[in-house]
């Protein structure tokens with residue numbers, strides 16, 4: 001399974017793990033309560049994987065593309081990494097499948113604390129519309145990820161504060177009692 005933990009507050013390199021001392025792990029169950037879902041797949045067969053096909057069909061993930069996040073592959077690398085690490089939300093779910101390399105997704109918990117999710121090859125994650133989050137490479141500086149979407153993709157990110165969106169209020173309401 002994936003590993004997740006609460007982050008420290010240090011300003012050090014964002015690519016470092018930023019674990020608390022002692023480490024404070026976050027379970028898959030706790031992530032589920034935040035609306036974050038996870039699958040483990042075999043990334044070596046992503047081009048013809050029945051398990052991936054089933055997830056795409058069940059959830060209507062009709063769109064997909066592949067992004068390589070690496071200095072010499074991604075145009076405007078520095079600028080994009082900076083954008084990805086700004087705390088933001090989207091009006092739709094963010095669905096990412098790590099095909100190679102590794103990276104971190106950080107999400108806010110109910111008390112507004114940062115949880116760092118370590119994504120490795122074969123990890124597929126869905127972040128719900130309206131959750132505040134951010135993304136960074138780790139110290140390996142490389143990942144290749146599949147981006148999935150229901151219908152025509154909308155990548156627009158709204159940096160925090162973005163609390164006036166209906167989807168944000170809907171997300172907060174969905175946390176009640178979970």
Ligand code: KMT
Pocket residue numbers: 067084094096134135145157
């Ligand atoms: C986002 O919106 O946070 C991203 O697209 C992250 C980079 S894609 C692996």
Ligand code: NI
Pocket residue numbers: 088089090094133134157
């Ligand atoms: Ni995002």
